Amino acid sequence: MSALTRCERDVLRLVGLCKSDREIARACSRTVGTVRFHLYHIRVKLGVRRREHLALVAVLRGLSRAPSDL
Structure with missing residues (x-):
């Protein structure tokens, strides 16, 4: 995981929260x-x-918690 940059970790965390590319872009x-x-x-x-x-x-x-509805 250390090979990932801070921005990449942020994006990965948001993917783990099931965010879309557009939502991730807005958040970051x-x-x-x-x-x-x-x-x-x-x-x-x-x-x-x-x-x-x-x-x-x-x-x-x-980095993320699993959505509770899964």
Whole structure:
């Protein structure tokens, strides 16, 4: 996890909360394009392909809490 930048960790945390790219961009004061750039690099660094798996990684690493309705 240390290979991720602070911004990447913030994006991953919000993915773990099931936020959309647009919601993440708004929360981080970034553009949707920048969020997608971060998501690409997070996927490469963690070797994860699917957004659902990124959300699981965020929860398992303690960056996010699982939504209570799952």
